[in-house]
Amino acid sequence: MRWRGTPIDRWRGGNRVQLLENGEEFFARVFEAIDAARQEVLLETFILFEDKVGLELHRHLIDAARRGVRVEVLVDGFGSPGFSDDFLQALTDAGIRMRVYDQHPSWLGIRLHVFRRMHRKIVVTDGHLAFVGGINYSADHLADFGPTAKQDYAVEVEGPVVEDLAAFTRSAIPSKGTGAPWRPAATTTSPPAGKAEVLLLPRDNARHTRSIELEYRQAIRAARREVVIANAYFFPGYGFLRDLRRAARRGVKVSLIFQGEPDTQLARLAARSLYRHLLDAGVHIHEYCKRPFHGKVAVIDDEWSTVGSSNLDPLSLSLNLEANVFIRDREFAEHLRARLDGLLQQDCRKVDSASVPRGRFWQVLTRPLLFHCLRKFPDWAGWVPAHAPRTELATPPAPAPDADATEAGAPEGTAAPEQKP
Template sequence: MKRPAFSLPRSSRWVPGNQFELLENGEDFFPRVFNAITKARREVMLETFILFDDKIGQELHAALLAAAQRGVEVHVLVDGFGSPDLPDTFVGSLVDAGVRFRIFDPGRRFLGQRLNMLRRMHRKIVVVDGELGFIGGINYSADHVADFGPEAKQDYAVQVRGPIVAQMQHFTREAVLHRNERKRHPALDAASQSHAGTAHAIFVTRDNHDHQSDIERHYRVALRSARHRVVIANAYFFPGYRFIREMRRAAKRGADVRLILQGQPDMPIVKTAAGLLYDHLLRAGVRIYEYCDRPLHGKVALVDDDWSTVGSSNLDPLSLSLNLEANVIIRDRAFNDHLYGRLSHLMENSCKQIEAVAPGRWNGLRLLRSYAVFHLMRWFPAWAGWLPKHQPTITLANPGTAAAEPTGSATA
């Protein structure tokens, strides 16, 4: 398989001088993003898994359209599986205004059904003028705002300023721009960017070539160093053996390890799968909370007093072994403390704590089930490599027709 032209070096170097602001749910996130696009002067780079033609999608559409019409260079990349059936009028009006609208591996249907369900472009990134960035788990759909009703999602993102934004810009441009386009409009250099705050950060991605386990690796390193507290809030939780082992070890050496999962899942199998791990974690001292107000869609975590992460990566086989993901790792006491406060509020007011089963009620079947799931998970990364691989394409919508033509390959 042909390698992508661009691959970030292994993400291990902390970049100082950044400022992060936590954005909770669409009520915080969408106004910030739309306002940033409205004020864009030169360039907007936007990647998302889901873009729907609903009230949120229409607001984004209007902001992108206005930016393109005033001469801003606008690039949009959506996942073909996550953003199906966008109307020709939606895409066509953007393309006619000059927006470079691309679709990641739209694939073909078989008997009316989409078959490209695995290896998704799951990132959610926005970079405006190389100076302001957004990254997290929030898609562009109406189910990320509270007035959607009981199925509205609880989710998180961050607004980013500082040198790390230049890395985000470089990455998003390399993902979609041709070499001659990149030469005409070079990305900003992180070293030349002025400091915006005190946070150190790493921009870390997951692909299926050189960075297959980078995000999980950062989690495991942080868990290994945990001394007094760990809080992980993740919508889809079914990680590998080594991840679970580090959580158990942290709890056994005295760290207060807490896990916030879905109690009102958007897909019932999510709760069933995570529930298979409960006994194994609880017996090691991990505290488990189920968020019950509405579906949890967040992908955030913190360790001790200054390590945090926010991004698109779940802790399940799809995100850890198949999807294309992006997170930021943050070292900043103020951000860590604020995130801890918000997650504590969730645990105290909207969660049900899962109690360990009393020894007398333990039965052999549940013990066998927990043991089997825990140890079988260690083999999943190898199994993922056996799944069918294909050469995904990024297609570019044509002016006037909203049809698409292939423009290049992407990491699979």
């Protein structure tokens, strides 16, 4: 899925950006945008479930396709492991192409293809409006799901950077009958819609293997006042940790928000293994305890911020296909900072340095080895797995031949003719 479009390492001015928090804000705006589309809907997501959210998305996409809108959907084969025949048939009948990235059958009910997942969450409508973030199409992003409902973020974008998002998303669409990327007959030019500068950066396994990580690290090294990172899965490499520690030691207030009530215990154990190393440098660590935290956002100083799909762990930084937007806009940064302040003051527990054990002597000796492994992980990860992931069209199974009808067409006492392969 290499993007062969226009260069992406450029900031685009003249954009309007709006923060969307949780499914209540995100789903409403995405469905409105799909309903308003007249030419094209491009949608990529890691998870699409056949629950009340997935079925509502299903309805809006079909309505769009029936009024002549081209609808292209890409889901991940690990995150979205299967769909009912009726679900797929309705999409196919409406003319919607839904493709599945790197689909594999499970083994004894266990899904094993955990590497190189298509983890992006992008929507683009008519090349005019786009959404990027970490929110999937599942009911657990709504508060009424209960105590395990996820806390998460996305951003709505309008303006020239939508051209980059549209070109990037289209590049993953194969033409019918060929492996070549589909290209529209004409591209639209998005007029300025605001004053925000926005940069789209993907992470892939071709040309942009470290683009998101390096943009983070550049901003951290340039920070002068404050760094706030709220990320669900935190286990970055040695260089990233070193940049955070150096920022704290030169007087920058570095605050990290992690999961306190995680959806997986491994995520918490991995992050907590780094607490002592960060706290000793003066980094402030907070655990969000109201419900599972699924966000991937950050604010640095007064203008720089990011929202996207990329966690700060080995899977996102070294293996998965990800997409973040980076934003330079004081008003947006202040708004996101205020939302994160609300979490810190109401729903977070600050980690006290005295409560984190220093570990036994052998841990002091093995810590440098751990950091060395973290630093080298991106290189090693390139070897796993060896196969090249691909996308396959998701279609309902063909109807089985009607055996009764076939038999009825043969004379009595004779067998039905053998079917040619």
